[in-house]
Amino acid sequence: MAEYRKFIFVCTGSDCKDNGCKGLVSDIKNLMRENGYKGHYRLVKTKCMDFCKTGPIVVMKDDVIKKATLEKVKDGLK
Template sequence: MRYNRKLVFICEGSDCKKAGSKKIRKELKEAATEGSLKGHCKFFQTKCMDMCKSAPVVIVENHFCKNADTKMIMEQIKKA
């Protein structure tokens, strides 16, 4: 059996927070409670990942998303 849950790491450091990472996390969590993603995503908050110039930073599986927005992350989750 294949483990099918996608891991998403959202930076919650100060620069990413200022750039809207909290809002992204909230929107992603809402989106992941319905449709095909329901039960297939696990979200983690992280401390600063030392890439503050590209804030907000989100990691989906093994892919770094710089200057992330909700739409970009959703596409990446579906691809991963």
């Protein structure tokens, strides 16, 4: 099994789905593929994290990113 240094958790609960988490998951996957992050980060889809009103929710590096966008995730990767 590959060793990953960091995890990116993306909520795929029903409210976050309504707020576009599916598109965000594929955008993050493309970002990791194109920028050489593959192998350094592991994307994990989760169930509801109880921040439904402010979805989509991403958790990375001990931070909860509310109303997550690709730009916010990129900033978190730096």
